[in-house]
Amino acid sequence: xxxxxxxxxxxxxxxxxxxxxxxxxxxxxxxxxxxxxxxxxxxxxxxxxxxxxxxxxxxxxxxxxxxxxxxxxxxxxxxxxxxxxxxxxxxxxxxxxxxxxxxxxxxxxxxxxxxxxxxxxxxxxxxxxxxxxxxxxxxxxxxxxxxxxxxxxxxxxx
Amino acid sequence: xxxxxxxxxxxxxxxxxxxxxxxxxxxxxxxxxxxxxxxxxxxxxxxxxxxxxxxxxxxxxxxxxxxxxxxxxxxxxxxxxxxxxxxxxxxxxxxxxxxxxxxxxxxxxxxxxxxxxxxxxxxxxxxxxxxxxxxxxxxxxxxxxxxxxxxxxxxxxxxxxxxxxxxxxxxxxxxxxxxxxxxxxxxxxxxxxxxxxxxxxxxxxxxxxxxxxxxxxxxxxxxxxxxxxxxxxxxxxxxxxxxxxxxxxxxxxxxxxxxxxxxxxxxxxxxxxxxxxxxxxxxxxxxxxxxxxxxxxxxxxxxxxxxxxxxxxxxxxxxxxxxxxxxxxxxxxxxxxxxxxxxxxxxxxxxxxxxxxxxxxxxxxxxxxxxxxxxxxxxxxxxxxxxxxxxxxxxxxxxxxxxxxxxxxxxxxxxxxxxxxxxxxxxxxxxxxxxxxxxxxxxxxxxxxxxxxxxxxxxxxxxxxxxxxxxxxxxxxxxxxxxxxxxxxxxxxxxxxxxxxxxxxxxxxxxxxxxx
Numbered sequence: 001x002x003x004x005x006x007x008x009x010x011x012x013x014x015x016x017x018x019x020x021x022x023x024x025x026x027x028x029x030x031x032x033x034x035x036x037x038x039x040x041x042x043x044x045x046x047x048x049x050x051x052x053x054x055x056x057x058x059x060x061x062x063x064x065x066x067x068x069x070x071x072x073x074x075x076x077x078x079x080x081x082x083x084x085x086x087x088x089x090x091x092x093x094x095x096x097x098x099x100x101x102x103x104x105x106x107x108x109x110x111x112x113x114x115x116x117x118x119x120x121x122x123x124x125x126x127x128x129x130x131x132x133x134x135x136x137x138x139x140x141x142x143x144x145x146x147x148x149x150x151x152x153x154x155x156x157x158x
Numbered sequence: 159x160x161x162x163x164x165x166x167x168x169x170x171x172x173x174x175x176x177x178x179x180x181x182x183x184x185x186x187x188x189x190x191x192x193x194x195x196x197x198x199x200x201x202x203x204x205x206x207x208x209x210x211x212x213x214x215x216x217x218x219x220x221x222x223x224x225x226x227x228x229x230x231x232x233x234x235x236x237x238x239x240x241x242x243x244x245x246x247x248x249x250x251x252x253x254x255x256x257x258x259x260x261x262x263x264x265x266x267x268x269x270x271x272x273x274x275x276x277x278x279x280x281x282x283x284x285x286x287x288x289x290x291x292x293x294x295x296x297x298x299x300x301x302x303x304x305x306x307x308x309x310x311x312x313x314x315x316x317x318x319x320x321x322x323x324x325x326x327x328x329x330x331x332x333x334x335x336x337x338x339x340x341x342x343x344x345x346x347x348x349x350x351x352x353x354x355x356x357x358x359x360x361x362x363x364x365x366x367x368x369x370x371x372x373x374x375x376x377x378x379x380x381x382x383x384x385x386x387x388x389x390x391x392x393x394x395x396x397x398x399x400x401x402x403x404x405x406x407x408x409x410x411x412x413x414x415x416x417x418x419x420x421x422x423x424x425x426x427x428x429x430x431x432x433x434x435x436x437x438x439x440x441x442x443x444x445x446x447x448x449x450x451x452x453x454x455x456x457x458x459x460x461x462x463x464x465x466x467x468x469x470x471x472x473x474x475x476x477x478x479x480x481x482x483x484x485x486x487x488x489x490x491x492x493x494x495x496x497x498x499x500x501x502x503x504x505x506x507x508x509x510x511x512x513x514x515x516x517x518x519x520x521x522x523x524x525x526x527x528x529x530x531x532x533x534x535x536x537x538x539x540x541x542x543x544x545x546x547x548x549x550x551x552x553x554x555x556x557x558x559x560x561x562x563x564x565x566x567x568x569x570x571x572x573x574x575x576x577x578x579x580x581x582x583x584x585x586x587x588x589x590x591x592x593x594x595x596x597x598x599x600x601x602x603x604x605x606x607x608x609x610x611x612x613x614x615x616x617x618x619x620x621x622x623x624x625x626x627x628x629x630x631x632x633x634x635x636x637x638x639x640x641x642x643x644x645x646x647x648x649x650x651x652x653x654x655x656x657x658x659x660x661x662x663x664x665x666x667x668x669x670x671x672x673x674x
Contacts, residue, residue, distance in 0.1 A: 006590065006591070008327075008591050008592040008593075009324070009327075011591060012327060012330070012591040012592070012593055013326075015591070016330050023337075023352075030351060030352050030353075030354065031349060031351045031352065032349055032350075033349070034347045034348070034349055038346070038347065039617050039621075040346045040347055040613055040616070040617055041612065041613060041616040041617075041621055043344040043346070043347045043349045043351060045612075046336065046340060046605070046608070046609050046612065047336075047337055047340045047351060047352070050333040050336045050337050050340075051333070051337070053329060053333050054329075054330050054333040054334070054337075057325075057326035057327075057329040057330045057333070058326070058330065060326040061324070061326045061327065061330075064326070072324065072592055074590070074591075074592050076590065079387075080383070080387050081383070081590075083382070083383045083386040083387065084379050084380065084382075084383040084586065085586075087379050087382055087383065088379055088582055088583060088586055091375065091379075091558070091579060091582060092579045092583075094558075094562070095562070095575045095576065095578070095579050098562070098575065099572055099575070103562075103563065107555075107559055111555040111558070111559075114382075114555070115551055115555065117386070118382055118385055118386040118551065119385075119386060119389060120549075120551040122549075122551075124549075124552060125549065125551040125552050125555065128552050128555065128556065129555045129556075132555065132556045132559055133559060136556075136559050136560060136563050137563075140563050140567060143212070144208075144209070144211065144212050144567065145212070146563075146566070146567045146570060147570075148563055148566055149566070149572060
């Protein structure tokens with residue numbers, strides 16, 4: 001599991017091909033034709049053409065890989081990619097928290113944890129997080145008139 | 159109104175204190191972002207985009223973004239010279255001679271050469287833009303929605319063709335972008351497309367959160383990952399000496415700057431070619447015609463001049479197809495097209511008739527940004543070069559916080575944050591599958607323009623879809639698209655080959671140095 005090679009032409013061909021095929025099947029239910037004819041072309045045309053091109057390109061990738069033996073192999077190193085995946089998950093948690101407890105509190109919880117995870121032990125970046133969370137919130141609220149998610153505490157900051 | 163009258167109205171609009179401050183700020187930000195390896199010009203533009211929402215004048219917003227672009231192109235050379243790590247893709251060729259010259263202890267000379275060439279290239283193309291834009295729009299003034307749709311096809315297919323090593327993968331990416339833009343309510347028929355019953359998808363995917371997730375957040379995640387994997391180790395920036403470029407040396411590199419700027423301007427004006435491609439072609443051409451080709455790769459000033467004037471020349475010339483035809487020249491101009499749309503500006507031939515003053519304000523703003531780059535570069539380079547040494551953990555949280563705040567600001571709805579997270583995960587999967595997300599972004603931006611013109615053309619010609627081939631200008635555009643696509647794929651392969659050779663050469667040199 002630590003390292004494995006991905007035949008990107010084959011894998012992307014299969015994944016994108018299946019996705020295109022599924023969407024083509026779902027097209028009639030996902031894009032309904034309007035009840036009356038306004039003279040405009042069907043709303044299915046552009047998505048239909050895109051899906052067809054996607055399917056053809058996917059087949060081309062599979063042919064490239066299996067028949068022409070042209071392959072771009074990417075090595076997936078779990079040790080290297082684990083931090084990226086965890087950071088993305090961290091961002092998803094950040095968004096979840098932001099919706100529940102607001103922008104400032106979510107920032108003050110998630111970023112120190114993320115910094116600690118990537119190995120940062122100096123106080124500087126933690127202080128920057130603390131200051132930036134409040135500064136960005138106030139910048140958007142007072143300068144751009146956009147209120148970021150907040151619980152409504154401490155004068156609306158948190 | 160004549161072009162001269164429009165220009166004379168535009169000049170006072172550019173030279174306001176407000177706009178000059180924006181240009182200065184944009185240039186500095188661009189230089190900072192461009193010089194930090196891993197941060198790109200696109201990231202700088204995306205970070206600034208939400209901040210421009212509150213601007214009263216859309217032209218000021220675009221001028222700011224252009225200043226970031228100009229500054230970023232030069233900034234990329236700073237880390238290329240001091241660290242042998244190009245800050246942006248467009249500065250790869252700068253490492254070929256910039257770093258060897260820096261190794262000889264002539265960092266200031268290399269940086270000054272880069273600045274001189276950047277300003278030369280930038281000014282050259284900005285003047286070209288000023289002279290050509292209106293002429294081109296007059297040529298294409300009779301275009302109808304049929305031709306615009308064909309131009310949209312041209313834009314997306316060319317970017318798909320040149321952005322990655324695999325055409326099918328780029329096409330898939332572009333089509334995903336178009337499909338993502340289709341999500342939500344269709345403006346003409348009112349039909350909901352691909353919402354899967356979800357309220358979050360019902361009103362579609364806004365462009366800004368998508369661009370933030372696709373470019374900015376993806377880059378930050380990759381950079382933080384590298385920080386973690388490397389254990390927080392950073393490269394050491396070199397000390398900058400005081401011996402700059404002499405007047406004699408400046409004169410000696412002028413032919414290289416001129417040749418490189420001319421080639422890059424022609425290439426940049428072709429939709430689909432960015433600074434990344436232009437720099438290699440220009441570097442090779444200048445080396446081929448140089449009196450001392452043997453000095454290239456060993457710290458030759460001509461080499462630095464060729465690379466740097468080419469990537470800055472692309473800035474102005476890539477604006478030509480964007481402003482005149484409404485199709486972007488590369489990934490950054492695709493983003494600028496998004497910015498135009500977000501600010502309610504529709505670039506294309508009508509821009510010079512309906513919003514002529516604004517068009518010229520933007521062009522003159524681009525010219526002024528290039529002029530101001532010279533004093534700013536001379537005064538700030540030393541300071542900006544120190545930013546390369548700032549630990550990434552200081553920057554990353556601030557960038558991420560800005561990104562999410564910016565994504566939320568797009569509509570003020572929390573659904574944008576959820577969409578942002580979804581696209582970030584998807585973008586990571588694409589990266590693992592070696593699928594470039596530039597065509598995806600372009601597809602998202604161009605879909606609206608393409609579909610709008612497709613619907614108008616279809617309704618005007620009673621759903622006669624053959625009109626796109628039977629109308630002569632449209633047919634010519636589609637033929638040119640195919641020809642350019644084929645030739646660009648060839649050029650791209652050649653550039654990739656040159657790049658591989660150069661990387662192998664650099665790796666061999668590194669190994670030799672380590673052994674020594």
